[in-house]
Amino acid sequence: MTSAEKYVTAVYLVVLAVVLLYVVLYSFKLSRLEREVSELAELAARKAERQEAA
Amino acid sequence: MSTSLRNNQPIVFAATAAGLLLLGTALAFYWVPNAPIEGFRQRIFYVHVPIALTAYASFAWGAWKALRLLWTRDRRYDLESYTAVHIGVIFGVLTLLTGSIWARTSWGHWWVWGSRQLVLFLVLFLFYAAYFMLRFSVDPGPRRANISAVYALFGVALIPVSFLAIRLAEDLVHPVVFTHDVQNRLTASQFTTFGICFAGMLALAGSLYVNELTGKRLDARLRELREALQ
Amino acid sequence: MTYFSDVFALARKDLLLELRSRDTLPAMLLFVVSTLVVFHFALPTDASDTAETGLLWVALLFTALLGLVRAFVAEREERVLDGLVLAPCDRSAIWLGKVIGVLAFLVAAELVALPAYGLFFQPVGWELVAAVALANIGLAAVGTLLAAMASAGRARELLLPLLFLPLVIPIVVGGVGASVTDDPGRYLAFLGLYDAVFAILSWASFEYVVTE
Numbered sequence: 344m345t346s347a348e349k350y351v352t353a354v355y356l357v358v359l360a361v362v363l364l365y366v367v368l369y370s371f372k373l374s375r376l377e378r379e380v381s382e383l384a385e386l387a388a389r390k391a392e393r394q395e396a397a
Numbered sequence: 398m399s400t401s402l403r404n405n406q407p408i409v410f411a412a413t414a415a416g417l418l419l420l421g422t423a424l425a426f427y428w429v430p431n432a433p434i435e436g437f438r439q440r441i442f443y444v445h446v447p448i449a450l451t452a453y454a455s456f457a458w459g460a461w462k463a464l465r466l467l468w469t470r471d472r473r474y475d476l477e478s479y480t481a482v483h484i485g486v487i488f489g490v491l492t493l494l495t496g497s498i499w500a501r502t503s504w505g506h507w508w509v510w511g512s513r514q515l516v517l518f519l520v521l522f523l524f525y526a527a528y529f530m531l532r533f534s535v536d537p538g539p540r541r542a543n544i545s546a547v548y549a550l551f552g553v554a555l556i557p558v559s560f561l562a563i564r565l566a567e568d569l570v571h572p573v574v575f576t577h578d579v580q581n582r583l584t585a586s587q588f589t590t591f592g593i594c595f596a597g598m599l600a601l602a603g604s605l606y607v608n609e610l611t612g613k614r615l616d617a618r619l620r621e622l623r624e625a626l627q
Numbered sequence: 628m629t630y631f632s633d634v635f636a637l638a639r640k641d642l643l644l645e646l647r648s649r650d651t652l653p654a655m656l657l658f659v660v661s662t663l664v665v666f667h668f669a670l671p672t673d674a675s676d677t678a679e680t681g682l683l684w685v686a687l688l689f690t691a692l693l694g695l696v697r698a699f700v701a702e703r704e705e706r707v708l709d710g711l712v713l714a715p716c717d718r719s720a721i722w723l724g725k726v727i728g729v730l731a732f733l734v735a736a737e738l739v740a741l742p743a744y745g746l747f748f749q750p751v752g753w754e755l756v757a758a759v760a761l762a763n764i765g766l767a768a769v770g771t772l773l774a775a776m777a778s779a780g781r782a783r784e785l786l787l788p789l790l791f792l793p794l795v796i797p798i799v800v801g802g803v804g805a806s807v808t809d810d811p812g813r814y815l816a817f818l819g820l821y822d823a824v825f826a827i828l829s830w831a832s833f834e835y836v837v838t839e
Contacts (some may be wrong), residue, residue, distance in 0.1 A: 347407045347437040350502035354495045355422065358448070361491055365605065372612055379619050386626045467835050522636055524793040531790065534780030539839040543774045547832040548790075554828055555794060562797035565817055569804050 407611070408620040410604035417597030424590040432587075433532035435577070440500050442577065443590055445495040447598040448488050449514060453556070455485030455602055456525070465507055475542035477618065479532065483600050486525050492518050504575055511575040513563050520559050524552055555587045633716040637724025640704040641733060652732055653699045655690050660687040663747055670720050677807045679748045680755070684802050687740065687759065688766075688795060694732045695770040696787055698725060699778040712837050722771055722833035729767040737763075754815075758805035761818035763796045765825055769794050772829040797821050 344352075425443040432439035454470035459481030496515045501507050510516060528548055530627065535541040567574055650786050666682045737759055745751045761799055770791060777787040798821060804814035 345437070347502060350498055351437060351440050354444055354498050357494050357498065358444060358491060361487065361494070362601075365487065369612070376612070376615055376619065379623075380559065383619065383622050383626060386623070390626060441639060467832075520793055520796055527786075527793060528790040531776065533778065534777075534782055534786050536780075540779055543835045543838070544779060547835050548776065550832065551794065551825075551828060554824060558797050558824060561817065561820075562800040565804055565814060566800045568802065568808060611664075 407604065407607050410607055413530075414604045415598055417593055417600055421590060421594035421597045423548055424586075424593060429586050429590045435503070438499075441495065441499045441502070442471075443594045445492065445499055446591070447519070447595040448495060449492045450595060451598040451602045452485050452488035452492050452521075453516070454599065455481050455488060455606075456521070456549075456552055456556070458606075459485060459549045461551040466542060466546045467550075470539075472539070472542060475545065476610060476613050478546060480606055480613060482525055482528055482549055483609060486522070486604050487530075487605070488598075488602060489518055489522050489525065492521060499577070500575070503577060509575045510570065511567070512559065513567075513574070513576075516563050517556070517560055520563075521552070521556065524555060528552070587590035630717055633720040634723045634727065637711075637721060638727035638731075638788075640726035641725065645728075645732070649782055652677060652735055655694050655732060655736045656739045658693055659686055659690040660743050662689065663740070663743055668811045676749055677803075680806045681803050683740075683744050683748070683755075684799050684806075687737070687762070688792075688799065690736050690740065691733060691766045691770060692788055692791060694729060694736070694793070695774045696742055696784050698729060698771060698774040714717040718834035718837055719830050721837070722775075724832055725771045730763055733763045733767060752806070755806040757815055758802045758818060760813070761815060761822060762802045764822040765798050765818065766795060768822065768826040768829045772833055772836060774794055775833065779836075781823055794825075818833075 409555050421443065425440050429440070429443075431437055459478045462474045462478035465471070466478060493515065496512070496518065497507050500512060500515065508515070528545065528605055531548060532541060532545055533545060663686055664685075666679075666686065668679060670682070712718060741756070741759070771792045773794070774787055777783040777790060780786055780788050798818065801814045801818035801821060805811040805818065810831065
């Protein structure tokens, strides 16, 4: 590979890397959101139980 | 926009981006001939310039949403403006990275103060990075929304003024001005490839924007739910 | 003309407060002279005249920051800003009054800084004075707005420099250019343009920064 080809490939690789990094970080966010939803679902269920008991 | 298209915004943007970018990249590597002077290196142009223009477009979109917020006081514009700036910064960082590599292969250095675009993006990056510091520092609420909106508007005012300043600074600092040898008129094949890549990058930005906005909105709604349940 | 009487009342308040407490201005004066002395030790012996001019502008920038950090402290501590905002005056009058106060502080600091620079480094020309005068307007206009933004958040002393420095890069270019090159007119005109654009923007948007 000539030097020019290496640099051009590097540029496209960098773009790919940043987009993939975004995907990874977003996956973390989605897991956190999922966890929060289940926590809130539990809170809601417990609140409903307390209201039924009262 | 028909309702089915709006509901499927994430899919439409992502699919369009994927299609256009794959096609554009293929064209940039296989179809477009070598540029006469710069040679093979010039192909970086098809990824760097669309990214830079998309960054500008994102900041402009963020400023537009900011203006809408200040005009109508409708709080939903706050998250939209914030997301647009967020995407703009991502593309801004990409501009700096790709621009730096292009500088290295064209002129031998990873950074050149003589490249107006690079220096402008550095200043803008500093400015919009401070935007995030500002948002993290102020408590959520209408005050933070207003302040962020005003700051986003200052950003787009800064773009032309900064560019002028950088041009004037060239006489001061005496760097050799570095410009890429992009001919004044692109050939038909170059123009087509560039257009497809640019459209693809805009679609990618749109896709990231829609996904990011949904995530931020979910965050906000979950926070409200949590407060309602406790 | 109640708008301008509001403005002058607010500016007078700031200046009287400073006259009585005397905390910000002496600090700015001492800071700028100390910085110039540090620069003497920081510059090698064969430093060019232009490098010294550049460092003067850096010193002025950071002295302005010092003054601006204090700009809304009094308001915050006494919750005066809420009262001012509730008052039936145009909110932009608060901005203009503050700007006049900040300008007064800057001019006072420069009355010491420029002679000190002339003494320690090199003579001060009319272009430098004109550039400093024009730059003051931009620094005060933008700085006041950003100081109001920063005062709404936590870590405001850290936040203000971060917000301030990228926005005032054009002022540095204009100021140094006017002081150093053979064609100061272009740079002075650019400073004027910057002042016009950002003063109008700051004046118009101050209302949104202090209200909900």
